[in-house]
Amino acid sequence: MDLYNDNQRFIPLVSDYGFKATFGNESDTRFLRKALQALINSPVAIRKVEFVQNEIQGLTKDSRSGIYDLFCTDEKGTQFIVEMQLGEYPEFIQRMKFYALYRLNTLIRKGKYKFKGLPKIYCIGILAISIFPHIADYHNVATLKNESGELIDEQLTFITVELDKFQKELADVQSDLDKLIYTMKTIDTVIEPTQFPPFWTEEWLETAIRELDTRAMSPEKRMVYEMTLAANAVAVDNEQKKIEDVRTEVVRKALNRGKLTIEEIAEDSGVSVDFVLEIQRSLTNDL
Template sequence: MDLYNDNERFISILSDYGFKVTFGNESDTRFLRRSLQALIQSPVAITKVEFIESEILGLTKDSRSGVYDIACVDERGNQFIVEMQLSKYPDFIQRMKFYSFYRLNTLIRKGKYRFEGLPKIYCIGILAVNIFPHIADYHNVAVLKNEKGELIDDQTTFITVELAKFKKRLANVQTDLDKLIYTMKTIHKATKPKQYPQFWNEEWLEAAIKELDTRAMTPEKRMAYEMTLSANALAVENENKKIHEAEQRKETAVKAEAVKKALNRGKLTIEEIAEDNGVSSDFVLKIQRGLT
């Protein structure tokens, strides 16, 4: 998925920069508030959000830490954690549970370990790939229920959106949720006004799209964008380097095991073993010394 392209007018919301200037825009929260309302499927408008600490600090020396993509609270005290995941992450739900339970634990400790009157926690995961192959719906809301499907507790709610499952045509996009997902999947592909759906003129979406428009960038925003591109390029380079090094270590381990077996059989010379396995004689000798 190419999230940065110099030939595109609009930056993808799924990119680091795009997510930050739309969902994470602290100076203008219109898009975030309407998006959260759509994602949790609430009929009640969110009129105010305040960004809160997004870093999880380990409670003990050996505790895990972490950072949410976004953490905020609305005017009723409802807590929101929003995570974006572009690549495959088999344990994504476990990560969401870790984040939400940490938040719950923090709220309980602040309340002197009292459980009544706790605000709701919404842990929202937006995923570019599918993590629920057995579920057809692209938007799922999970709360604690019994085997009959009867509600036990909804104080903590897990919400996932699998963008790859969203297949609706523009003519069928009606709800705010569908408008949000459609925009997230297509904004960076739009180049001509005739491609813009009418609902992109709605205030909350228009505010976000303005932040993604490369033609409307101030010099300061252009600099921030270029710095994000540079940081991402370096991160990708480092990640590729780690992958290459891991592959080399694996290949070396396989060759070492093959050399050990050949040495133990004792039927070939050092040079023959080296040639058969594509390694140097010194490599074989080093393995041999380890065996003796």
């Protein structure tokens, strides 16, 4: 999605650059405030947001650290963690829990381990690929409930949006949430104003769309965008190399055990038969 071509007018909102230019726009938070309000299904407008350091420091020398895509608070102290995930990530919910519980523990420590008056924490995950195949809805809000579905606590609220489940036609888009998701899914496919949905003239969306318009980019913004593309390309190549190295090691171990057929190894490892045969030949040559 981050690949740029001359025919593409708008940068994908779900790309690294697009997300930072819209959700992460610290100089103009109109889009972010309205988007958060829509994502949490709140009738109350968010008047102000403050961006907070988004890095999680490891609690011990050997514990993991991490970085949120976005972390901010509103005028009431409500905390929002927003994560964008484009690729497959089966353990995404575990990551969301880690982030939310880390924030909760931080708040409790700051309050000298008192639990009264803690602010709400919303952990929002926006995913290009579905992680809940058994759930039909594209927008899910999860709180602590009992077996009868009765609310126990909503201090921690987990919200997921699975973009590929959103299949509404333009005529059916009514709510701010649907306007947001429709824009996220289609912005990079639109070129001319005649293709713009009517609601793109709404201030909060117009503000974000302006940031994604390559025709309106200053030379400085163009350079930042192209540098982001280059960095992402390197990151993708490195990640693919890591994945291939892991698959190679898994296949090599399976071949050395000699208990499975070539076809079974390929199926279990999620690779082609040719991939397995190539590693088998390399093992033979090393003897």
